[in-house]
Amino acid sequence: MAAQTPYPPRCTRSDRARSSDLRSERRKSVRITCPHCDERAMTRTSKRPSPVFYEVYAQCCNPACGWGGKLLVEFATTTSPSRLPNHNINIPVEPDSRRVLLEQLAPHR
Numbered sequence: 001m002a003a004q005t006p007y008p009p010r011c012t013r014s015d016r017a018r019s020s021d022l023r024s025e026r027r028k029s030v031r032i033t034c035p036h037c038d039e040r041a042m043t044r045t046s047k048r049p050s051p052v053f054y055e056v057y058a059q060c061c062n063p064a065c066g067w068g069g070k071l072l073v074e075f076a077t078t079t080s081p082s083r084l085p086n087h088n089i090n091i092p093v094e095p096d097s098r099r100v101l102l103e104q105l106a107p108h109r
């Protein structure tokens with residue numbers, strides 16, 4: 001059994017990035033909103049049953065609501081190919097990204 005965590009779990013907004021520089025942008029997490037009350041929901045733990053699939057557990061930050069649930073997150077498309085590709089991983093390239101990549105591969109005029 002997991003230890004009791006204070007409620008609401010990590011729902012303070014102090015972790016928000018204040019600067020608009022790229023490093024701060026990368027530290028921002030995806031904002032998850034409670035499907036019931038539209039307040040912020042925090043992700044808590046996750047499982048990774050496959051390299052391209054996560055199960056993420058979320059908890060609503062609104063104590064008056066208290067919803068908790070599981071999100072399914074799948075890597076659906078590739079927008080920028082890996083420079084260290086794992087050949088066991090096949091995530092389709094987005095059509096728009098494929099066009100850009102083909103243009104980059106085409107001989108320059």
Ligand SMILES: [Zn+2]
Binds near residue numbers: 037060061066
């Ligand atoms: Zn809620």
